[in-house]
Amino acid sequence: MDAALNAITTAAVLVAAPASGQGKTTVAAALARLHTRQGRTVRAFKCGPDFLDPHWLALATGAPVHSLDLWMTGEADCRQRLHAAAAEADLVIVEGVMGLFDGDPSAADLAERLGLPVLAVIDAQAMAGTFGALAFGLQNFRPGLPWAGVLANRVAGERHAGMLQAALREPEQWLGALPRGANFALPERHLGLVADGDLADAMRRLDAAADALAATPLGQRSLDALPQVRFEAPPPPVAAIAPLLAGRTIAIARDAAFSFIYPANLETLHALGARLVFFSPLAADPLPACDAVWLPGGYPELHARALADASDMRSALGAHVAAGKPIWAECGGMMALFDALVTSDGEVHPMWNLLPGRVTMHKRLAGLGPQQLHVGGHALRGHTFHYSTCDTPLMPAAHTARPGAEAMAGARAGEAFFAQGPVRASYFHAWFASSPEATAHLFDTGPIGVPHG
Structure with a gap:
């Protein structure tokens, strides 16, 4: 036609x-x-x-x-x-x-x-x-x-x-x-x-x-x-998205501290076959029964005291990780997983102790621009935009790269991608639709499959 x-x-x-x-x-x-x-x-x-x-x-x-x-x-x-x-x-x-x-x-x-x-x-x-x-x-x-x-x-x-x-x-x-x-x-x-x-x-x-x-x-x-x-009508997609997450339930934090969620990312998870449930750490919701957790970006620094007091959530996420279940934490979601968060006024708040080290807020941008991450042999596109930095003894499993950086000699590494047990975390915000296959790896229990960076 x-x-x-x-x-x-x-x-x-x-x-x-x-x-x-x-x-x-x-x-x-x-x-x-x-x-x-x-x-x-x-x-x-x-x-x-x-x-x-x-x-x-x-x-x-x-x-x-x-x-x-x-x-x-x-x-x-x-x-x-x-x-x-x-x-x-x-x-x-x-x-x-x-x-x-x-x-x-x-x-x-x-x-x-x-x-x-x-x-x-x-x-x-x-x-x-x-x-x-x-x-x-x-x-x-x-x-x-x-x-x-x-x-x-x-x-x-x-x-x-x-x-x-x-x-x-x-x-x-x-x-x-x-x-x-x-x-x-x-x-x-x-x-x-x-x-x-x-x-x-x-x-x-x-x-x-x-x-x-x-x-x-x-x-x-x-x-x-x-x-x-x-x-004009677009051409039909080359191939349908395979249900790589069929039968799996993903619990997604969603409130004022964790609100940076692309609607297209939810669409992609649905297309992968996942069942999505939502919870609010700020409202003291219990962690829903799930196979994986997604902690999106947002404003944890504006709610640091409430997150520090969320001891039940800290314990529930710890038990989730101890059971070998994956967590994907983006930017603000990652910030909440470190031992401590230092706000721009110098106040130190204990966080959820799933990653060693601390994050510190600054008054100037620390990261901005398009980025891509190679996961499981696929390129996941996205971006970075943050005012904090992290100080951790944890070595990155990989780094993101700017578009075209692979072809540039001496290209500066992008955002660190941390993988500790089933916890995967980065300042990188992923656009899941750019690679449903790579997205499935983030929420799967198998090896993450990132090239070492």
Whole structure:
């Protein structure tokens, strides 16, 4: 069958900016919330690896938010997810990452490859005529980049908005202005935006942002007046995922301390045949009966005292490991397994004593970027992003590597991958769908099969 026969056309934009902190998430979530309130089906995505912005987009749309990344998730996965979203949605919104042309691959690469028109958000609070230069540069820096227009953020008032609009070479590019003000600002902390679940007024903030956007030309456009994108049907997958974890139950920590979970990772575990159960260490939930445990990343440092007091969980995980059952601990999940966690104010908290040593929080980034880990003869893709370091006598079983690092002489090793008994741990955040076979190895009882690093 000709794939073009299954092509779907729907309204779609990629919300981007010249840099981080310009208001991409606010605009993307406001646009999603505005149309959702009007009874439309909206599906949102996040460009690149991210756990926090998707919380807000999911709150705005009422649906899971997946990542799109030409390297980590792969172009085929991006096309499949966008096509599936277009089949059920009136509007598809993709939020960019960092600045429009930052990173490799960048948001601009995704927009160009998949035909997503760019809606540029520019923080204009300290500029006037330069707004036009920035807008022109973003639109024309890469010839042929699909373009939707430009929206000014944090604008002082009508006069300021008029100056910004007049600075544009093409008046039809003007999509309006959002005012300065805290009533719909999305607060930040050291890993990015504060998650919506940590704010009692999260939905009120989104509604206030949607109300402000409704007064702009962008907010007043009908769906038909928004850019229309044709999403071609992707080719069928080469092979189905084998049920390598059939009959196994995986217990997954999920609460404010362990919240960095890609929906696609849960989908992959289901496709591998695993039964998933969830528990909250912060709520003093008992460890469910299970064959394996996944401790995802999150904010253990913000809940260090509560985790230190979770003696029942410490004992249950110790018994789980003593029985030879595997644990996969990512970033924040790994931090909770060391003997101690030192917060940025110097306070020392005892942790769960399954890995020797301690982790220490810092005020500056200690790791950032795409990474891959070879497990069981397969490459598992993902990324790293953390503010802590670990001091341990445990020797790494392997290291992750940056994309293409194998071909670079003297390439610097990536994140340490620790394997002590059935405990597997790293700062590395894995995208399970990149290799279901490697994922199964993380949760299996056999040898982990990583090349020594």
